[in-house]
Amino acid sequence: MALPIRKTWVVLVASVFAQAAISALQLGLPALGPAIHLTAGFDTATIGLLFGLAGVFSAMAVIAWGHVADRTSDRFVSVIGLLATALSLALAAGFALAGQYIWMGVLLVISGISAAAPSIGIIKGMSGSFTGHPRLGLAFGIRQAAIPIGAGLAGLALPFIALQAGLGAALIALAAALVAAGVAMAYALRHPSAHHHRVRQKGAPTNTPSTPKPPIPWRLITPIFGAAILLTATQVGITALLSLYLFTARNWSYGGAAIAFTAVMLFSGVERVLMGFAADRWPRARVLMICIFGALTAALLLVVSVTGDQQISAVLLIIAATTGMGWASLSITVTVAAVPTARIGQVLGVYNASCWIGAGFSPIIIGLIVQQYGWSLGWLLLGITAICGVLVAVSRIRAVFVAPIAVVEQTMV
Template sequence: MSLSSSPALPPSAALDRPAHRWKVLAVGVAANAAFSAAAAGLPATAVFMRADYRLDNGQLGLALGLLGLGVALFELPWGMLADRWGDRPVLLAGLGATAAALAWMSGYAAPAAGAAPGLGLLALGLVLVGMLGGSVNGASGRAVMAWFDEGERGLAMSIRQTAVPLGGGLGALLLPWLAARAGFGAVFGALALMSAAAALLTACWLREPAQSAAAPAQAGAAPGPLRDARVWRAAAAIGLLCCPQFAVLSFATVFLHDFSGAGIGAMTGVMVAVQLGAMAARVASGRWTDRRGNRRAYLRFCVWLSFLLFAALGAAAWAAGAATPDADGATLLLAILVAAAGICASAWHGVAYTELATLAGAARAGTALGMANSCVYAGLFLTPAAMPHLVAATSWPLAWALAGLCMLAALPLLPRPLARP
């Protein structure tokens, strides 16, 4: 049963709900942006991390993936806790602990005075940040599902999902500059301040809606998401669809630097373009699918378009490596294709998460979103770890082509479009 069929609200709650729901959405955006600045922003420092921590490409890929491993291990428990305890305590505990972990990394796991901490210390910090920061997705998504009705959830969830490229874009713009000028102590310190600010906003604005007390009774009659094969298939599809996006976010800068000789300005420009383009695409996608009621068909369209763009990127990289074209022209073409593929591989997020939460029911959305993000962040761990070995064993062109095939692999798992009356 949807929340829209709950008992009528008291007059004061009914008057407060339309205005306050946007504050709740702002909390969700702030929480996800703060964590995304670390999860999606740190890969933009890959070249500096490789140099400052004295890593090879394999160690770099492992380090960048460990934050995702931490989220994958604890995302589902966080989502189940959000369904049981509510969104506010989970977000406050998770964001506060994440800020503390990042502050510890700033003081003890950052290179200083020419000495680089061991890979083990860096790995421990990143896993810990992932474990604690995994609280933000399920709790904030559940809050959005509780405060917004069906006809506007796609837009609301897509706005919330813009926090991922918003935070990633902010991280891509700020963190490489901080890493080059002030070192990784400043990088982790800035991320700690972002998480602390999001926790403060949560304390001020987030609360349960008045009708949420009825939700557990309504949800009790239906099987939980953990026993629903449709939810598992959709969650697995979301995880697969994120792998090509993570390939772009984690190694686009390395690809552009090593393969085409791009400078820091070009690399930063591409990563910021990917994040800002993804923000715009997610909001437009949510609004468009809310109006047309075609979330499932839209997801399939994104899969096919992303496949074509990654195939074009692979072909362009092969042509650039096989011939000797004008260096500036080749670099520009590859940068455009990387940005386009990254944007398209990110545009579907809000629509997919809305469809998943709708399948599970709003009262169980925290668990369902936790299932999806466990799959997503397992991909965030495996993709950066596998990418250097794949490139070393084959080539960059084949690696990008395989990223496109990964998109197609998710098609059988996506919910089929509903027949229109």
């Protein structure tokens, strides 16, 4: 009797939910910046350090999680990572309720270690289900859309919960969402993937040390990873401090800053789905589109840096935050399409580490600069960072345009 295999779209639905939950922590938590500022008394530099160190810890852990995913299963790293992160948040909430804010901050940073695991498991699970599928780009566009949507919903809900019931209650709500996501992933990934099934049908041995692994196209994807570091630094540098900037520098209300953060995330979700369609429609233009988004974001940041105290700077920064998140579904599609599924865990470990290096250090550095020299210099440096990311990615535009389609769209097992 044939073994059951995973249902492709069930995997997608569970993956989107799980990614939204983990992104509520990784990107939505900065919406609590004003609450942390008011409740714990942390200044801008300290809050930037708190959010940044969580990213640094993720970067340190994510390569190891990638190797674990290749040696165990996508289901294992997804479920363990989600539940362990929920536990860390529950403990952080306990310390927040007790007024021990330093320990709360320590546990939020530690949660970055386990929070690195689910994204690896989610992408590996989707890669096994969608590699060779005609809607590869759309699937990963939807998955990438879950990142800002999860952050946006968290940006709306967490400040409201914090205002009504306290900071600890907001962290408990986030932990509950992660537990539900762990249950969903355990169910969706309970059967072998379509990729695993195809390998068995061909009679190829699986997970044996003697089996030669297909090569990784490092020459194609390394510049994409370099660009990802710089563009993620720009993206997270804006979003991690956006609410705090609107609240402290532009004198927006707490609720107004939360609504602006949520709007950025929701619009970015739609943007990423549209980029998924575009990635399928024009696969050879994926890197070009990454460069366009990076250049537009850089231009907006440079304008924000010179508009000073004018209110238009807040509007332009909100637009820059939105465009700064549009490239991510394109870069992950380029990577997944080019890398054999058997090597995807290792490669995703490197990719996510690249992103989290940028995500981790950006709010720390920009927070310190803002504290010492003001917001304008911070936005200027982020604009320059985006320009550097575009210059790195540009080197791969021609390579993708002229490459054989088998390199652009990987279908080997």
